[in-house]
Amino acid sequence: MPAPTPTCFKRSVCRAACSASRPRSSGCCPSLSSHGVGLRPHAKTHKSVDIVRRQLAAGASGVCCAKIGEAEVLADGGITGILITSPVAAPRAIERLAAFARTAEGLMTVIDHPAVAGRINVALETSLDVVIDIDPGIARAGVASPEAAVALARAVAILPNLHYRCVQYYCGSRQHIEGFADRRVAIGERAAYLKAVIAALTDAGFAPEIVTGSGTGTHRIDIDLAVFTELQVGSYVFMDKQYLDCDLTGDGTVPFETALGVDARVVSAKHSGLVTIDAGYKALSTDGGVAVVRRGAPETAFFAFMGDEHAALIAPGICETLAPGAPVTLTVPHCDPTVNLYDHYHVVENETLVAIWPVGARGRAR
Template sequence: MSDIDLHRHLIGRQGSRRELNTPVLVIDGDALSRNIAAMAAFAKRAGVALRPHAKTHKSVGIAKLQIAAGAVGVCCAKMGEAEALAAGGIASILITSPVVTPQAVARLVALAEKCDDLRVVADNPENADALAAAARGLKKTLSVVVDIDPGIRRTGVSSPEAAVTLARKIADAPSLSYAGVQFYCGAQQHIETFEGRRAAIEERTAYLSSVIEALRAAGLPPAQVTGGGTGTHRIDAALGVFNELQVGSYVFMDRQYDDCDLGGDGARLYENALFVDAHVISANAPGMGTIDSGFKSMSTDGGNPTIIAGAPKDAAFFFMGDEHAALLAMGHAFRIGDHVILAPPHCDPTVNLYDAYHVVRGDTLIDIWPVSARGRSR
């Protein structure tokens, strides 16, 4: 039975959050709206375009909320995500990972026919040649962004000279259009102190500026300078090199970003809006409750979740297998059926474990939204 069929009868019923079958992925709808509005207002004040990364939420509905608030479009990490969001009516999409295999390039060109504004990154001249050949049958040019390696050796050209060579190849191809550059400092996003994060980003942005200067000197100034993220968006905007921000996790927040001082003053800029709800299913040992939420219900690469409600905030959390976890709090009397709310440690891969969001206002289920691109990792 689908999540919608299982829980449709609970929509609008007062207190129905407690009646959801668990584990279940929950959005606080009001917190989500406030996060979207706060980031949109910041981008407007800073004079930068907002292109949120949809790999966080994988949702047509949330992407539309972001665009309605002022975003120019979205980013997608994979072709499958882009196909799902385009099918839902999202008109401007940047694919932030290179698309290189013949079968993937064929899908890219097919999507470009349907999508008003599809952009893709490249970091290799051979890939640019393949994109140019495949795009010759399009009625419009295919927009290509030069991906620049920020130092993590994952993707991206490795030098200013390589950026110029690739940009020129793209610009010279009649079926392609050179759209700009991408620079995403993923390794710096979770540096916890603002000062440490700012120093790291200032150093990397100086390198980005050297690449842009080389492109300008070659007559290839990038119209779009896109990148950044939730952890660095305040710093990125202040440095004034990016004109488009690829923030993602701000819509939900998670423990990894909660550990970071995003603004430099210790204030929380965005709220937890994403939760995994669970129930205590066994309580036969003093001070211990076993919940029905284990490895299969949330990503574990970021450590343990934060306990929001239903147990002492300082209770110890231990995964106990695929379907279970334990809460330990000496002196606390756990009871079977206790409703426990957890904030996941890493939102993006946690979302990918679920088919639907259960949107709540307070303790009441108000809607169920599909995770449109769940599992679309190809």
């Protein structure tokens, strides 16, 4: 029996890649360009040179990567204008960054500590644009106060190989608040803090050229708040259950199509209310709940993991309608870590396989 396969529905992928400037339906997602906001989508979602090329063709000004390894894969595929959004601090990582900077056109990387900035400066043989990462309050990474942001900007200003460009601010903990009103209150409070940091930098002579951040969950709110000059949305290109559970627009409409599924097969059907499929813990992320049926089985069927290789679909009489070998497509709970489990996308249009795209940056955790 074939192993589960991630499927991209090409019509949806292409439409989603354009959604920042061309909404799914009129009025559902405002045009970024009309608000003076750029698009720098996050490639950690799809890890694919083929998809980045389509996003750039649709008007994106650049692309984000979480790690150097992801950026190296995209650069090998001819992609320029890459921003590395996670701090690079380990000695070997700084060596890789310095080597990468010699050939990567338009490269930027975040920093959040003066000592690390100094080490990067020493390693470089060319200049590198840097972005001050600001902690939105989750204590993961980033400078933790306006004063710290100014101090870091001053430290960078005296380093000959570093060029301060902008600030990054990603409120990951706010992206999945399901209610629009609650999410707007939460992100509005954090936007006020970001404005305070920008004001402190500006007063010190370090007005940021770019303010980059946001995400799929808060993109609509962030456009209205008018603080960001570019959005780092990532999951919009696929959509997963975590974001489908959220009211992204305030009126219940879904601005982006679901363009990613995992195809599985029924491998056992011996019980009236249960069938077993070949998609277990090794096939799907587990940090965002469980998958839901997209097609091939009742959408009301309950999904339950049954181990590394298998899961159950549970619904009254499901055994009578699904025999061993029957295909089932699942909407994934969290697209980023699910994609990281696979080598290729099968791109489908009108039920026909039209392309196979490699997930070139999968497994690039460093």
